[in-house]
Amino acid sequence: MQKKFNITGNCRAKKHYMADVSKKLEQAFRMVEDGDYFIINRPRQYGKTTMLYTLAQKLRDTGDYVVLNASFEGIGDAIFDNEAVFSTGFIKILAKYASVHFPETNSWLLETAPKIHS
Numbered sequence: 001m002q003k004k005f006n007i008t009g010n011c012r013a014k015k016h017y018m019a020d021v022s023k024k025l026e027q028a029f030r031m032v033e034d035g036d037y038f039i040i041n042r043p044r045q046y047g048k049t050t051m052l053y054t055l056a057q058k059l060r061d062t063g064d065y066v067v068l069n070a071s072f073e074g075i076g077d078a079i080f081d082n083e084a085v086f087s088t089g090f091i092k093i094l095a096k097y098a099s100v101h102f103p104e105t106n107s108w109l110l111e112t113a114p115k116i117h118s
Helices: 022-033 048-062 083-101 103-115
Strands: none
Touching: 022 048, 083 103
16 A cells, blocks of 8 residues: 555554654653653644544554543533533543443543533
């Protein structure tokens, strides 16, 4: 298969031309392992999505992490009104994404959500 340039979404090394980000990936992985926080912010087309998907797969492959991809797009502003609303809403968002690959985690999250107060 001949490689091509990808201008939307996640790049795959076997399918798309892409820069070598292995050092950045390793640094992000170590930060997760060390319990550090980090932010990935760059303009469009800098590989943020690809980096996060690749990091997620690397974390899953260790067998030590449950990785959920979640989005806040389209949820409106009401969820951000107060901590209790946000906490419950956030748990429900995680449960939605967990339902695909981690049904037991999904059930636990849905049982936990109503118990969150702040």
